Amino acid sequence: MGKRWTIDEIKKYVENNSESKLLTTEYKGFSQKLLIECSCGNTFEKTFKKFKSNHQRKCDVCQPPKESR
Numbered sequence: 686m687g688k689r690w691t692i693d694e695i696k697k698y699v700e701n702n703s704e705s706k707l708l709t710t711e712y713k714g715f716s717q718k719l720l721i722e723c724s725c726g727n728t729f730e731k732t733f734k735k736f737k738s739n740h741q742r743k744c745d746v747c748q749p750p751k752e753s754r
């Protein structure tokens with residue numbers, strides 16, 4: 686992860702790559718949880734790393750977490 690993202694870039698990424706919307710207005714780093722509004726209206730928290738790399742781009746209702754058994 687060499688690239689340093691700005692909050693504007695992340696906002697654009699979220700809007701271009703999902704139907705969700707970024708509500709957080711300040712980005713402090715990869716470990717920070719971002720507040721995101723799902724297309725269904727729910728809000729959820731996700732790190733940008735998970736959003737981007739793990740394709741977790743919706744709330745837990747629209748995209749339930751995978752059970753690891």
Ligand SMILES: [Zn+2]
Nearest residue numbers: 723725744747
């Ligand atoms: Zn949802």
